[in-house]
Amino acid sequence: MKRFWNVFSLVLLVTLLLTSSTMAANEVIIGSPADARTLFAMKFIDLATHDPISNIYDPLITRDRDTMEYIGHLAKGWEVLDDLTWEFYLHEGIKFHNGAPFNAEAVKFTIDYINDPENEMAYRGRYSPIHTVEIIDDYTVRFHTSEPMPILLDRLTSCYILEPGYVREVGEEYASLNPIGTGPYKFTRWAQGQEIVMERFEDYWLGTPEVERVVFRPIPEFSTRVAALLVGEIHVIRDVPGHMVDRVNSGRRTEVRGIPSSRVNYIALVNFQEGPLQSKEVRQAFNYAVNVPELIEFVLDGSGTQMAGCLSVLNPDHDPSLEPYPFDPEKAVQLIRDAGYEPSELKLTLDSPDGRYPQDREVAMAIADQLGEIGIDVSVRVNEWGTHLDRIINRNTGEMFLLGWGPAFNAQGTIESLMSTERTYSGFGLPWLDEMIADAVGLVDPDEMREAWDEIQQIVYDEAPWIFLWQQHDLWGVNVDLDWTPRADERVLGFEMRWND
Amino acid sequence: MQRYLIKRIFQMLIVVFLALTAVFFMQFLAGDPVILLLPMDATYEEIAEMRQRLGFEDSIFVQYFRFVSRALRGDFGQSLRHPQTAVQLVFSRIPATLELALIAVVVSLLVAIPIGVLSAAFRGSWFDQIAIVITVFGQAVPGFWLGIMLILFFAVTLEWLPTGGRGELNNLILPIITLTAFYAARFARMTRSTVLDVLNTDYIRTARAKGLTERRILYKHALRNASISIITLLGLQLGQLLGGAVVTETVFYWPGLGRLLVQSLLNRDFPVVFTGVFFIAVVHASLNLVVDLVYLLVDPRISYD
Numbered sequence: 080m081k082r083f084w085n086v087f088s089l090v091l092l093v094t095l096l097l098t099s100s101t102m103a104a105n106e107v108i109i110g111s112p113a114d115a116r117t118l119f120a121m122k123f124i125d126l127a128t129h130d131p132i133s134n135i136y137d138p139l140i141t142r143d144r145d146t147m148e149y150i151g152h153l154a155k156g157w158e159v160l161d162d163l164t165w166e167f168y169l170h171e172g173i174k175f176h177n178g179a180p181f182n183a184e185a186v187k188f189t190i191d192y193i194n195d196p197e198n199e200m201a202y203r204g205r206y207s208p209i210h211t212v213e214i215i216d217d218y219t220v221r222f223h224t225s226e227p228m229p230i231l232l233d234r235l236t237s238c239y240i241l242e243p244g245y246v247r248e249v250g251e252e253y254a255s256l257n258p259i260g261t262g263p264y265k266f267t268r269w270a271q272g273q274e275i276v277m278e279r280f281e282d283y284w285l286g287t288p289e290v291e292r293v294v295f296r297p298i299p300e301f302s303t304r305v306a307a308l309l310v311g312e313i314h315v316i317r318d319v320p321g322h323m324v325d326r327v328n329s330g331r332r333t334e335v336r337g338i339p340s341s342r343v344n345y346i347a348l349v350n351f352q353e354g355p356l357q358s359k360e361v362r363q364a365f366n367y368a369v370n371v372p373e374l375i376e377f378v379l380d381g382s383g384t385q386m387a388g389c390l391s392v393l394n395p396d397h398d399p400s401l402e403p404y405p406f407d408p409e410k411a412v413q414l415i416r417d418a419g420y421e422p423s424e425l426k427l428t429l430d431s432p433d434g435r436y437p438q439d440r441e442v443a444m445a446i447a448d449q450l451g452e453i454g455i456d457v458s459v460r461v462n463e464w465g466t467h468l469d470r471i472i473n474r475n476t477g478e479m480f481l482l483g484w485g486p487a488f489n490a491q492g493t494i495e496s497l498m499s500t501e502r503t504y505s506g507f508g509l510p511w512l513d514e515m516i517a518d519a520v521g522l523v524d525p526d527e528m529r530e531a532w533d534e535i536q537q538i539v540y541d542e543a544p545w546i547f548l549w550q551q552h553d554l555w556g557v558n559v560d561l562d563w564t565p566r567a568d569e570r571v572l573g574f575e576m577r578w579n580d
Numbered sequence: 581m582q583r584y585l586i587k588r589i590f591q592m593l594i595v596v597f598l599a600l601t602a603v604f605f606m607q608f609l610a611g612d613p614v615i616l617l618l619p620m621d622a623t624y625e626e627i628a629e630m631r632q633r634l635g636f637e638d639s640i641f642v643q644y645f646r647f648v649s650r651a652l653r654g655d656f657g658q659s660l661r662h663p664q665t666a667v668q669l670v671f672s673r674i675p676a677t678l679e680l681a682l683i684a685v686v687v688s689l690l691v692a693i694p695i696g697v698l699s700a701a702f703r704g705s706w707f708d709q710i711a712i713v714i715t716v717f718g719q720a721v722p723g724f725w726l727g728i729m730l731i732l733f734f735a736v737t738l739e740w741l742p743t744g745g746r747g748e749l750n751n752l753i754l755p756i757i758t759l760t761a762f763y764a765a766r767f768a769r770m771t772r773s774t775v776l777d778v779l780n781t782d783y784i785r786t787a788r789a790k791g792l793t794e795r796r797i798l799y800k801h802a803l804r805n806a807s808i809s810i811i812t813l814l815g816l817q818l819g820q821l822l823g824g825a826v827v828t829e830t831v832f833y834w835p836g837l838g839r840l841l842v843q844s845l846l847n848r849d850f851p852v853v854f855t856g857v858f859f860i861a862v863v864h865a866s867l868n869l870v871v872d873l874v875y876l877l878v879d880p881r882i883s884y885d
Contacts, residue, residue: 113843116661123661124619199633201618204626255663271662271672272835273746298744298833299843306731307743465848468620469611472627484620496621504620 106292107561107576110304110313114272114297119255120239121193124201126317126569129237131275131295134573135176136239136260139167139186140232144566144575147341147393147488149232153181153240153261162227162523169218173284175242176265183220187212188243190222198251205234227521229528230491263288263574272297277573285574293573305556308333314558315571321380321438327556338565339384340553341393342485343493344436345545346429346446349478349506355425356478360418362543366404368411369449369546378438378445383549388540389493391550393567396490396529398536404547408453415453422454428477429459432467436483437551443481446546471503480506483551486568490532491520498539507544584884588872592865599861603854604647608640613660613848634660647854656858657851661844666851670837670859673824676746677836680828681821683752684759685814692764693803693810696771700779701798711768718765727758727831744832755832759825763817770813774806781805807878815871822867823860 113127120136122128141152151157154167173181190212193200208228213221222231242259249257258266261284264277275295279288296313298304305323307313309330319327324335346369348362355361375383384392387401415422431443440461447457460477462470470476482504487493495516500508512535519531540547555565563576614630631637635646650657656666664672699711734754735743745751778784779802787797824838833839837856844852875882 117663119663122663123617196629196633199630201622204622205619252663270835271669272676272839273833296745296833299839300728300831300833302728303731303743303831303833306728306736309736310739310743312743463846465611465616465846468615472612472615492621501624 105290105578106294107290107315107573108294108296108313109571110296110298110307110316112297112299112301112304112318115269115275115295117255118258118266118269118275119251120241120258120260121189121200121202122255127297130571131277132239132258133262133570134264134277134293135258135262135266136241137262138236138238139169139240140235142236142488142568147395147567149236154235157232159523160221163224165222165224165228165231166215167220167222169220170284171218173261174282175245175261176259176280177242177245179242179244181240181261182217183214184217185240185243186220187214188246189238189241192241192246193238202237206238227523229520229523230489233489233492263572264293267292279573283574288574289577290573308556308558311558314561315563316556317553317569317571318437319554319556321378321382321554324380324382324554332558332560333556334559336555336557336565337382337552338555338567339391339393340485340551340569341391341487341567342483342551342553342569343386343389343391343487344383344439344442344481344483344548344551345386345389345505346548347476347480347482347504347506347545348543349476349480350544351474351503351506351508352478354478355415355418355420356427358418358420359542360414361420361425363404363541364411364414364418365450365546366543367407367414368453368455369446370406371403371548372406374442374445374449375549378441379549379552382437382552382554384552385549386547388536388547389497389545390490390536391485391487393550394487394489394493396532398533400533401536401540404543412453423456425454426456427458427479429457430467430470430476430480431459431461432464432481433461435464435467436481437554439481442548471506474503474506476506479546485551488568490536494532494535494539495520498535498544505544507542509542512538512542581884588869592862592869595865596858596861599857600651600854601644603857604644605640607848607850607853610845610848612636613850616848617660651854651858656855659844659852660849661847661852662849666849666855669840669852670855673835673837673840674859676834677822677824677829677838680752680755680759680825680834680836681818684756684763684821684825685818687756688760688763688767689814691760692767693771695764696768697775697798697803699768699772700775700802701794703776711772715765715768718761719769721761723758723762723825723827724831726761727754727828730754730757731831744834746834751832751834755825755828755834758828758831759821763821766817767810767813770809771806774809775802778802778805804878808875811871811874811878815867819860819864819867822863824856
């Protein structure tokens, strides 16, 4: 027995020593819910993939972190030559991690690579209107588009530039596991399912990053992720649920930092199917019947900003003259009766994902409850995310479904993708509105664009294809000693972080 | 014996083939993988084009024929999500799964067999009663809950151990405790009941009458005779663990096969799912064969000639 206790004590001692030796200086470990799929830029689309990629590669254009206005990044400036031609002027002297120079050829190579169907790039559809990239000189490129593309700058904020020589030499598969970019962090190692490690790029063109090492660690289970944050094993996590905010704030080393996001949440009111939701009055009634401020206060613990219309107030194209629908159940009942129905006749199904958006399932249930208050019978159907998306794309949902959209910083990206008849993300479409949207998409003059999109926003507001809910607040769990303010565009960039002394 | 082996290996091949066929056809219930591969603003044309490229537009039987002919050559295709082949991905996770499974089984047996034997030997004693309570608890408590509780106590409150991960010795402790709680409980209960059965047999009474010590009777006679059941259970449990301890791997972010497969299933990364199922089917079928062969060593009455 004595021998057992000796061995036990030894094991315990070794364990404690090993635990205490895991602290490393000047590194930031970011806990993510999933591993990246690839480290080849532009190939795939989820946040877990985008987060490491945005630290290794740079885009041509970015957004000012406060105003979210476009600012040059690898491109120092641009000019619209005509409706179909844009010219970009590139910074000189920027190097990729392997020492190769960044220049016009890299830009052309990247766009051509994305647009080559053989390469099966997930984002090809977003860049396909660019039919040619013309190299004017080493640091000037001209984009020729097949149609007016006012959304081009927005697209370029997430167009990460590849190193042409490297990709040609090693091929996409190798480059996916050993990426080279111009970004502030150089790839070091990727133990799949465990961690992605990157070291700061000393020659980064905007200056050497403060934090020496950034690590992305996939921790799928949320409770474990919070536990790891609380004990200081990791330093940043995204999407702390409302009910965990107090727990994180009461941690010795942790706090929640919230920021309104441009991502919006809504309940689509499907007008593709025969039934009461084809009536504008009924759809408006649903907006009067749902008490959005109450949902924000009690279901989201205050982490949301009520929307007025379909764009968030952070979206530069948002029409500020719109006011949120007020909570007015009597008016709701009246509108439903005006449309020729009794609220108690309405029996509807609301599809919700589970865990995709903050408290999504609880939100759906609370909305069903609130509509129940005026006699509408709503049953909630909760789906795994893939199934939810399948239902929406195949027009196989109930009469209502919950969805989020973002980051969204321009009218076209939201309205064209969500309100056109051929798209299904709102379950809504009106042929005459399609024409208005198509006309607006073709405009390049800023004043004409604003006027057109304002008019469309007013129509969307009146037509009420959604129950307009809120723009999400992103709640980040962060180590208190880390000097970092979250961004409205959901990006987590090691370059913007430093440890307090 | 040789004929027996050939017959068993042939049966194994059929089992693996049927498992893969079942999973192949079940994929169509899971939904369209392409929708999850493209951004939400992708158009119908883009979705259709990607489906075409990946071969999902062909008829089910064309797809099945292609799948079988490739699988026969060991080619399960490229992962739909990751830059590697499905085989590379699955094989990259096997060391972590093997490490966790083997250690968990060894620790479980080391804990369970003495408890089971002593419980049987001292049936009705306080030791037996406590052992029953603990083993019932071990089997009843969900691994998910236990894992989180262990993290909260040892990692968050005491800060003795890491919350999870892999690479150092201390990363193993909490996952192993979580798995052992379940598997040791199962082994201990099985050991106890089979040893109890054996202790009531005539030959044990004879051994006692011969004047053998109780210790010798227990470990030499009773346990050896009870071992067939334990080995059978061991084969089944090891097969299950080698397929990946999904819950434990998820809670402690252990980069094993189970986590990869569940993630691949949710992401509809079918090539990876097929490869994983292939691996698990082969492991299960092989373990069954090994267990049957081990019977030969343990029980001289058994023969396959």
